[in-house]
Amino acid sequence: DTAVSQTPKYLVTQMGNDKSIKCEQNLGHDTMYWYKQDSKKFLKIMFSYNNKELIINETVPNRFSPKSPDKAHLNLHINSLELGDSAVYFCASSHLDPPEKLFFGSGTQLSVL
Amino acid sequence: GESVGLHLPTLSVQEGDNSIINCAYSNSASDYFIWYKQESGKGPQFIIDIRSNMDKRQGQRVTVLLNKTVKHLSLQIAATQPGDSAVYFCAENAGGTSYGKLTFGQGTILTVHP
DSSP: OOSEEEEOSEEEEOTTOOEEEEEEEOSOOSEEEEEEEOTTOOEEEEEEEETTEEEEEOSOOTTEEEEEEETTEEEEEEOSOOGGGOEEEEEEEEOSSSTTOOEEOOOEEEEEO | OOOEEOSOSEEEEETTSOEEEEEEEOOTTOOEEEEEEEOTTSOOEEEEEEETTOSEEEOSSEEEEEETTTTEEEEEESSOOGGGOEEEEEEEOOSTTOTTOOEEOOOEEEEEEO
16 A cells, blocks of 8 residues: 555666656645655655646756656656666655645666666 | 755764754745655655744654744754664755745764664
8 A cells, every 4th residue: 555656666777778667656646746866865856747737847858758647647758868867766746735745655776887 | 046955964863862953945935844754765754844934843753943034944853763763854845836846955864873
């Protein structure tokens, strides 16, 4: 009965490959997010979707493409992976009030070799 | 740009002591603040939040204090336990139009010694 679940937990791949990370929430929340955590533990927002509509795009390279098939799912596809994409990617969700009270998944550790 | 920062990157305490983790923020338009705990290999976990119309809020063993005059936020953990060892993040929204966007501080590593 995990609230926010993302797969895979670990992803190791070569430079230039394309990969996807999936996220699902069963909290009934309207808004979902992708955050990136770098090696220094710094967390930064990438995208936010509300009811399948993109509302935040934080100047992320267009190699990153989020897709929300329904409000319970938000996937992240990354094309032409680069070394600098190595990080932990967290999915999160929130309800209407307050929208900033985020519930995070357990993260996907992406290693680009 | 606007940012949230922490004074101390690491904090070591003895079990049973009280812990205080500090955070400075710079965006005076922020009206919502939140503390997260992140254990190794896990995602950030909500601890406590506070709106800018309050200066103190208490939870179970935790208290958040907000000083808007000096743009300072603190998290107090009473009777710290080894299970409290983790990285703690403060975060702020960007005011009324942020709609779920949080700006995180750098994190403080709390180590609790038995």
